[in-house]
Amino acid sequence: MIEVQNLTKRYGHKTAVDGVSFTVAPGIVTGFLGPNGAGKSTTMRMIVGLDRPTHGSVTVNGKPYAAHRSPLTEVGALLDAKAVHTGRSAYNHLRAMAATHGIPLSRVHEVIEMTGLQSVAKKRVGGFSLGMGQRLGIAVALLGNPRTLLLDEPVNGLDPEGVLWVRQLVRSLASEGRTVFLSSHLMSEMALTADHIVVIGRGKILADAPVSQILAAASGNGVRVRSPQATLLAELIAPTGAQVTSSEPGLLYVNGADAAAIGELAASSGVVLHELTPIETTLEAAYMELTADSVEYHSAPTGPSGPPAISRPTTTLTGGK
Numbered sequence: 001m002i003e004v005q006n007l008t009k010r011y012g013h014k015t016a017v018d019g020v021s022f023t024v025a026p027g028i029v030t031g032f033l034g035p036n037g038a039g040k041s042t043t044m045r046m047i048v049g050l051d052r053p054t055h056g057s058v059t060v061n062g063k064p065y066a067a068h069r070s071p072l073t074e075v076g077a078l079l080d081a082k083a084v085h086t087g088r089s090a091y092n093h094l095r096a097m098a099a100t101h102g103i104p105l106s107r108v109h110e111v112i113e114m115t116g117l118q119s120v121a122k123k124r125v126g127g128f129s130l131g132m133g134q135r136l137g138i139a140v141a142l143l144g145n146p147r148t149l150l151l152d153e154p155v156n157g158l159d160p161e162g163v164l165w166v167r168q169l170v171r172s173l174a175s176e177g178r179t180v181f182l183s184s185h186l187m188s189e190m191a192l193t194a195d196h197i198v199v200i201g202r203g204k205i206l207a208d209a210p211v212s213q214i215l216a217a218a219s220g221n222g223v224r225v226r227s228p229q230a231t232l233l234a235e236l237i238a239p240t241g242a243q244v245t246s247s248e249p250g251l252l253y254v255n256g257a258d259a260a261a262i263g264e265l266a267a268s269s270g271v272v273l274h275e276l277t278p279i280e281t282t283l284e285a286a287y288m289e290l291t292a293d294s295v296e297y298h299s300a301p302t303g304p305s306g307p308p309a310i311s312r313p314t315t316t317l318t319g320g321k
């Protein structure tokens, strides 16, 4: 369990993390999402005592990280996969860490096997690919068999087989009752991996809710309806409380009523329908909507015509654990 309370970190005039509070529960995978520079790594570093909060506090399994007698067996962290002595072999790196933390050598062999590093374990880390470095970082995090795992961008640089492996690994670690907190930029991957999501933008929490709740609340959910009597149908739908928008004649987008209800309403009034399509939003779309106002580094649109501009309300989701 990780409990973050009113955590703030300032670097000079820059507020990297701004009064953040959330809990990462055991037994599930919690994803930590946010645009570049949102404050994810800073928050994670404060959780493991690598950065001192300007205000606020954070505990892991009931105590501040530094107060644990054997932190490596409480919390395993992958924060910077490159922070390994490059002249050593993976095996020697893990062996040295195990020796200084009272961890048996048998565990070194176990984590090498768990992370698929057997064939390269004796090679110098300096020659590792990005993916192999990530696997070694995960092996280090698992070394103390910790109850809590903190993984910053664990799938970064991994091939599809590696991405699948991380997904299965973190899900199985969570199913054993461990606390798993991982950040990622890959929304589609997070949708498959995480049960609960914390979204941060410009140092503030934008959402803290189960994935299903974030998806359900996103404005992308709705029903697309085409009808030659669209105006009449919109008038019939309005009293039900559902929201109806239209970007072109004959096309309606309905939020707050399901396809069956719209179809029945149309039939009862003799309205002809040409299309009735439920649209489910993706986590990626929900995330883009949540963070639209928090992105510091915008890219220029590519291609001659981007998607149509839709103004979306800002959604703030909290709670619901």
Ligand SMILES: Nc1ncnc2c1ncn2[C@@H]1O[C@H](COP(=O)(O)OP(=O)(O)OP(=O)(O)O)[C@@H](O)[C@H]1O
Binding pocket: 011, 014, 015, 016, 034, 035, 036, 037, 038, 039, 040, 041, 042, 043
């Ligand atoms: N040591 C530091 N000194 C000054 N500013 C910092 C320092 N570390 C982070 N920052 C700033 O704090 C903000 C949050 O950075 P952080 O690395 O936590 O974001 P992030 O969400 O992990 O981003 P990314 O997804 O790009 O890794 C950024 O604006 C960053 O420039």
